[in-house]
Amino acid sequence: MFVIMVYDIKEKRVAKILKISRKYLTWIQNSVFEGDITEAHFVKLKHELKKAIKKEEDSVVFYTFRTKDYTSREILGIEKGKSETII
Amino acid sequence: MFVIMVYDIKEKRVAKILKISRKYLTWIQNSVFEGDITEAHFVKLKHELKKAIKKEEDSVVFYTFRTKDYTSREILGIEKGKSETII
Numbered sequence: 001m002f003v004i005m006v007y008d009i010k011e012k013r014v015a016k017i018l019k020i021s022r023k024y025l026t027w028i029q030n031s032v033f034e035g036d037i038t039e040a041h042f043v044k045l046k047h048e049l050k051k052a053i054k055k056e057e058d059s060v061v062f063y064t065f066r067t068k069d070y071t072s073r074e075i076l077g078i079e080k081g082k083s084e085t086i087i
Numbered sequence: 088m089f090v091i092m093v094y095d096i097k098e099k100r101v102a103k104i105l106k107i108s109r110k111y112l113t114w115i116q117n118s119v120f121e122g123d124i125t126e127a128h129f130v131k132l133k134h135e136l137k138k139a140i141k142k143e144e145d146s147v148v149f150y151t152f153r154t155k156d157y158t159s160r161e162i163l164g165i166e167k168g169k170s171e172t173i174i
Contacts, residue, residue: 004091004150006093006116006118006119008116008117008118028148029093029095029146029148030095030146031093031095031118032093032148046161046163049163050163053163053164054164055163055164055165056164056165057164057165058163058164058165059116059117059162059163059164059165059166060162060163060164061115061116061119061160061161061162062159062160062161062162062163063091063150063159063160064159064160064161072149072150072151073148073149073150073151074133074148074149074151075146075147075148075149076133076136076137076140076142076145076146076147076149077140077141077142077143077144077145077146077147078142078143078144078145078146079146
C-alpha cells in the first residue's frame with residue numbers, strides 16, 4: 001500500500017516523530033512523509049506514533065492507497081525533501 | 088479531480104495562504120487541505136499561491152488524483168478540521 005502521512009506535532013516531540021517515521025517512510029517536506037509500506041509495517045508505524053504523540057495536542061493524518069496511483073505530485077516553493085536541512 | 092495540499096509556510100504568511108486555500112479546498116488539519124476541484128480552479132489556486140508565498144522559504148505540495156479514490160483517511164490525535172481553532 002502507498003501512504004501519505006502529514007503530521008502536526010508540538011515542536012518538542014517533532015524529533016521523535018521524525019525518527020519513527022523515517023524508519024518506514026520517505027520524508028517529502030517538513031510535515032509530510034510518503035512511501036510504499038506493508039500492512040504490517042503500517043500497523044507498527046501507527047502503534048509507535050500513538051505512543052509518541054500527545055493525543056490532545058498533536059495530530060497525524062494518513063491517506064492510504066492501494067498503489068502509488070496519484071496522477072502527480074507538484075511542489076510550489078522549496079523542495080525540502082531533497083535537501084538535508086531537517087533537524 | 089481530487090487534491091490533497093500540504094503547506095509549510097512561514098508564520099507571517101500563513102493567514103493569507105489559508106484565506107486563498109479555503110476558497111477552493113477544505114481544511115483538514117493545520118497544514119493540510121483537500122477537496123474536489125476543477126482543473127481551472129486548480130490552476131487559479133496555484134497561481135494565487137505562487138504570488139502569495141516566498142519561494143525561497145515556503146513550500147506547498149499538491150497530490151492530485153483523478154477521483155477521491157484513496158482507501159482511507161485515518162487521524163491519530165486531534166481531528167483539527169472539525170473544530171474552528173484555526174486562526
